[in-house]
Amino acid sequence: MSEQKVVHETVARANVFDKYISSETIFKSNREMLRPSYIPKILPHREREIDQLAGIVSTGLRGDRPSNVLIFGKTGTGKTATVKFIANEAARVNSAGSGIDFIYVNCCEVDTNYSVLQHMANKFIENPEERAPYNGWSIERVYSLFKEMVDKQKRLLIVVLDELDRLVYKTGDDLLYNLSRINDDLVNSKVSLVGIANDLKFTDFLDARVKSRLGEERIVFSPYDAKELSDILKIRADMVFAQGALSDDVIPLCAALAAQEHGDARRALELLRVAAESAEREGRSIVSAGDVLQAKNKIELDTVTETVKTLPSQSKMLLLSMIIYAEKRRIMTTGDIYGTYRNLCNSIGVQPLTQRRIGDLISELDMLGIVRARVRSFGRGGRTKEIELSVPLNETRELLVDDELLSSYKNARAKFQTTLI
DNA sequence: AGTCCACAGGAAGGGCAGGCGA
């Protein structure tokens, strides 16, 4: 094909993006403002909490070490946004020489004592060769490096540990014990801790000394109600959407649906964003309540898909066993599932795990919301977990058999079903 | 009141991977 002809065809043919670019736009500015990572300049209905935290942090502006703080509240109640808001405000004062630095760690992403220390220490080290490795060092060594780096800064450092309850449940309170007494070893710098947690009860797992040092101040974030969520959505909608792009019932519906989920502002914003993007893709200029309901279903399904896809192979095998068993009976016990799981393993030539391990994997699936499990006693029938799937069977089965390991299940299915009976 | 069932779940430890320093 001549070069001239290629150019001609490129000009003549409609581009695949044309219909999306030329359609009337719903968004007037950056839609990233609807994502949880965006920290707005105003946080409606969090004035009291902001004031409390600012009051605590302001001690640092006068050269003293602020008290350690524990912040509690359910998902989407504005805990992280409030802390980051305060950090931004402190950064503005920093330019006038306040000397406060915030270091933020999400303990969901960085979820071992070692990796938290490694992550924090490396924040201060520019040269990659001088950084702590992902593993290989003793915890004491990484901790010493962190202390050394902090002391070099000659500043007040506020360490924010988000999702702290998860870290404590997973690894205990050793890290908090060390961090809460770090100031004893520092000469030039000071460290304060801000712990953010969903679960109020996680402090029961802390050593008494850690508990008292860490919880010098406590702030509790209550869930937003539908009215408050509406206010939040209206402010963001004014910033992001074109005039008249939302029908009148969209914001109240998003707020009402999110209020049902323990007042989760993150969910409310996600509903609004997904609904608007769906209307935009279909070339419409107005978002309707129907888009919001569709968005709700899409988000739920996407969450399940993402969770199932990222499961380890043995958990996928276990989940597939549950789906197979659920075709016979909706509610099942650990013993029921284990029998099916072993048959499935044999049919596709995989070494099965022990029942003890499977018990743990069932608990993990329960925590992820894929199944609902509760311990029940059947008297002489024994004590076991009663398990019910919380995901759609057909869609989840299709996702699972796409897995490399389980693809052979398709072939072995006929053989397997005879062994199951 | 004691027995029994079918596990739940804690504790301890093995094996492995990935990385470091000597």
Added chain:
DNA sequence: TCGCCTGCCCTTCCTGTGGACT
């Protein structure tokens, strides 16, 4: 290359448990 470190996945062993049954 070897010893050491941490994290992770897993097994084995063990005790505890709730409620129906005897």
